[in-house]
Amino acid sequence: MSFITLQNIQKSFGATQVVRDFTLGIEKGEFVSLLGPSGCGKTTVLRMMAGFETQTSGTIVLDGQDMGGLPANRRRIGMVFQSYALFPNLTVAENVAFGLKIAGTPRAEAARRVDEMLGMVGLSGFGARYPFQLSGGQQQRVALARAIAPRPRVLLLDEPLSALDAKIRISLRSEIRAIQRELGITTLFVTHDQEEAMSMSDRVVVMSGGRAEQVGAPSEIYNRPATRFVAEFIGSLNLVPGTVRDAATGAIETPAGVIALGRTLPQANGSAVSLAIRPEGLHIGQDGNVVLNARVADSEFLGSIIRLRVMAGGNTPLVIARFNREGHTVPEPGQELTVSANASDIIVLDGVA
Amino acid sequence: MKSGRIFSALFFGLACLYFLLPLVGTLEFSLRARRGEYSLDAYRNVLADPQFHQTIGYSFILSLATIVLGVLIVAPTAFWVRLKLPRLRPVVEFLTLMPLVIPPIVIVFGYIRLYNTSSWLPLLGSAAGSDFLLVCGYATLSLPYMYRAIDTGLRAIDVGTLTEAAQSLGAGWVTVLARVILPNILTAILSGAFLTFAIVIGEYVLAALLNRPAFGPYMVWMGGNKAYEPAALAVVAFGITWASMGLIQLFSRFSKHTQARR
Ligand SMILES: Nc1ncnc2c1ncn2[C@@H]1O[C@H](COP(=O)(O)OP(=O)(O)O)[C@@H](O)[C@H]1O
């Protein structure tokens, strides 16, 4: 039994179903992200966990306790909002002390805890300020300190960085993660930003249309997308349409020629599939076991990375990414070259792109 | 562009005249108690009248009670409607307008019918009971103003998220209202309070028909029996109202956390 178990959660608002058969287990101390496009139901899952919405069916169990019917204020679950939601009439210290006061923490101990929390988020000495006197990033740090001060069992964050500047967003990512690790607090983080989810999480839940499409470690999600949606949503991807010729040997006919993957496919002979491969899975040269001839269409120099657009086998567009190393020349448009890949890097997805 | 500005200045001037002329007339008249010269005699008489002190003291205390009752009724209602029943807002807004449509005399006759000495709940049989009914009536009359003031205050803050933030920190409904919502709409509550105060101080019908010694009936009685004193009384009443308005400004200026927003 996981520390948190969400079991077969369904949620409808009126006639529209927003969360479908959502099941997820989270271990103690884990940092899990819900990742998906806007409107896919991430916030709704988080709000059901927090107790602000009630699921239509399904159960949520936290540390062996069924959350059903337990009001939000008795769940001991901390929450951080995109809009910070600091109490504007209270100072920073009073904001952080809010939950402690309600819990009846003795004054001296609460003061000590507030100092400790403000130190942790790097805002020592800001206690007497009012929220309006802080920048967005500082306000969100206070909100984080406020949420963790009463030692909640779980920390929920709903797009906490989305309202911030890019630079602060990136530095706060690692700060949140560091604090989470230090406290060992079980955390559920909602974002629509894949980079955020991938860089911060132990595990990522990719959601679409109210469903969990795939749950896994960031590398697993990236390298082994389980569904077409995940493959297309995470990172960029080359998709080549094809038809299974021999499922036993993994032979697939594509516009660029027959590609042999050398492994058994679950699809039936004759079914339409798409081959997916990351730009960085394609190499120039012949060192892979799938080799295609291609012509360079154009190239983009992006500093550390060079991105090439090529036409393989005459009319199949592919994007290739490779590191820029000294001594390497950037191929010219029109140049002919050989492109190769490892068959194991090629993912076979059902249906045509 | 330029003619627009001239027009607005013109209209502003006209509006000022419209409001100020009667006031100036009243003020001027109140100073003419002594023949042939201006004097403060009328004011002296008014302020020396023990009934003035009694009635205004009485009305002041009742207005405080009305404000407390009004805030206790309106703030949780407006909060709940905003948070949980946004679709009911037009209905509630309409209901709060009813006191402007239904004359106070209807309310007071209703009270007399329901709570007279031979009724099931003879509130009107005692002074305290009558005072209670009067406060209820005042709270009804000030409902449109109190509701609008508080609702405007609630619109300025993110009620939903602040409530949820407080709940996730362990706060129950009473704590949410008392420690998060009310302090953040204090300026709005104050403006509703001062409007209520102005209404209660000048109200006549309810107090007269319930036969309570309020300031409104006293003013009317003065008007029927004296010449210059009623004008002086009117000026004093205006002064009180304006002082209330000034206090609204002062309070909103001095609430620390709102300084940045204005
Ligand atoms: N209170 C509500 N009433 C009706 N529909 C809602 C409500 N809350 C969310 N929805 C709908 O549910 C869907 C998922 O919303 P949400 O969980 O906020 O998505 P996300 O956080 O992934 O962007 C959206 O289509 C949204 O319009």
Ligand SMILES: [Mg+2]
């Ligand atoms: Mg959301």
